[in-house]
Amino acid sequence: MMFIAHMPAGFLLARRYLKSERDNAHYIKFLIVGLVASIAPDFDLAYFHLIDNRQHPHHSYWTHIPIYWVGIYALLVYPIYRFFGRLGIKLLSLFLICGLLHMVLDSIASGIKWLYPFNTDYHGIWRIPAVYDWWVANYLFHWTFILELLICSLAAFIFLRDRSLLNDFKYQFLIIMYQLRPSTRILRGLVKIDKESIK
Numbered sequence: 559m560m561f562i563a564h565m566p567a568g569f570l571l572a573r574r575y576l577k578s579e580r581d582n583a584h585y586i587k588f589l590i591v592g593l594v595a596s597i598a599p600d601f602d603l604a605y606f607h608l609i610d611n612r613q614h615p616h617h618s619y620w621t622h623i624p625i626y627w628v629g630i631y632a633l634l635v636y637p638i639y640r641f642f643g644r645l646g647i648k649l650l651s652l653f654l655i656c657g658l659l660h661m662v663l664d665s666i667a668s669g670i671k672w673l674y675p676f677n678t679d680y681h682g683i684w685r686i687p688a689v690y691d692w693w694v695a696n697y698l699f700h701w702t703f704i705l706e707l708l709i710c711s712l713a714a715f716i717f718l719r720d721r722s723l724l725n726d727f728k729y730q731f732l733i734i735m736y737q738l739r740p741s742t743r744i745l746r747g748l749v750k751i752d753k754e755s756i757k
C-alpha cells in the first residue's frame with residue numbers, strides 16, 4: 559500500500575481522463591468518482607482492523623484483487639448504461655481505472671495478486687520491510703516515500719493552478735448555499751464567478 563499518494567494520484571488520473579473526454583460540464587462528478595475509486599480498495603482496511611482482527615494479509619481481500627474489479631465492471635456495464643447512459647459508462651470506466659491505479663501503486667512498495675485466480679502470488683517491485691514497531695514509520699523512512707511526496711506535490715501544484723476547478727468548487731458551493739438560503743449577495747457571487755470563467 560501507499561501511504562498518502564493514492565488520492566493525489568487519483569486526482570491526476572481523473573483530471574487527465576476528463577480532459578481526454580472533454581466533458582467539463584461534469585467536472586465535479588468525474589473528480590468525486592476518481593477520488594473515491596482511488597482509495598476504494600483500502601476500504602478493506604476497516605474490515606481488516608475492526609472485524610477480521612488482522613487475520614489475513616490486507617491485500618488478500620477481494621477489494622485488492624484486480625479480477626474482481628474487472629468482473630464487477632463487466633456485470634455493471636449494461637445496467638449502468640440503461641439507467642445512466644453514456645455519462646454513466648464514462649464514470650464507471652473511470653472508477654475501474656482509478657481502482658486499478660491504486661493497485662498499480664500498491665505494487666510499487668508491496669504486492670498485488672495480479673494473476674489471481676491462475677496464480678495466487680503477490681506481484682510487486684519492492685517490499686517495505688517492517689523495521690519499526692510503529693507501522694507508519696516503516697512508510698515514512700522508506701525511500702518510496704519520496705515518490706509519494708512527488709505525486710502529492712504534483713497534484714497540489716496542478717490543483718492550485720487550475721482556476722476553472724477552483725471556480726467550479728466555489729460555484730457549486732454557492733449554489734448549495736443559495737438553495738439553503740437565497741440572497742442577493744450569493745447571486746452576485748455566482749455572477750462574478752460566471753464572468754471570471756468566461757475570461
Ligand SMILES: [Zn+2]
Nearest residue numbers: 559599600664
Ligand atoms: Zn491499497
